[in-house]
Amino acid sequence: MWINNKGLHLFSGKLKDAYTYTPPAISTEYFLGRKRSNFVLLDSSYEMGKLTLPIVFEGKNRKDVALKKSNFEKELFGRCDIGLPGEFSYFAFLENIGTPSFPSECMIETTYSLNCIRHGWKQTVESNTVYCESTLPNTDCIIKVTALKDAEEYQVGTVTFLNVKAGELLVVDGMDKRILVNGAPAANRAEWIRFPSLVPGENHIVCLDEVTVEFYPVYF
DSSP, X not given: OEETXXXXXXXXXXXXXXXXXXXXXXXEEEEEOTTOSOEEEEEEEEOOEEEEEEEEEEOXXXXXXXXXXXXXXXXXXXXXXXXXXXXXXXXXXXXXXXXXEEEETTEEEEEEEEEEEEEOOOEEEESSEEEEOOOSSOEEEEEEEEOSSOEEEEEETTEEEEEEOTTOEEEEETTTTEEEETTEEOGGGEEESSOOEEOSEEEEOOOSSOOEEEEOOEEO
């Protein structure tokens, strides 16, 4: 197991085989007329998945093992990225540390509960046509492009930049919800209703010049 690209062994921890991933809960709204044979799906949405990680820590004594456990929890606190052996990775945040048990003076066992989104390796595509292998309906992405000509209005996906000069680097960051020009915040130079996202399968990014798209495929 890895957390934020650090191996669990660095904290003298071992992941037990009983760890589990629970897919997102689904909520649906629909309309079915009285005595009708068909329904209209009004909305279908999903929550985050759940990750349960039973971990055993070892140390020289109770204080030493407690410090190692606490250092691991420092990595776990806030937004983190967890990789499981031979499986997917998970963007996650800690929901519950759990009550520890002490098999011996040199060991602590704890089960962590997290909310998570299951994801694959980061993808970088230099093309206006992007294939996304996600199974979740919407995948946040980052779109980057260098404008080749001056333009009063310059469209990058779902965002229209204003008064663009040739050579400017335009970034639409749908992951962290930012608009950048030459690396600096520039929301005042753009108009948009929503940030871009990718759907499963083939996507075409609207832009006059070739873009670079970065994203993590995400899965149920």
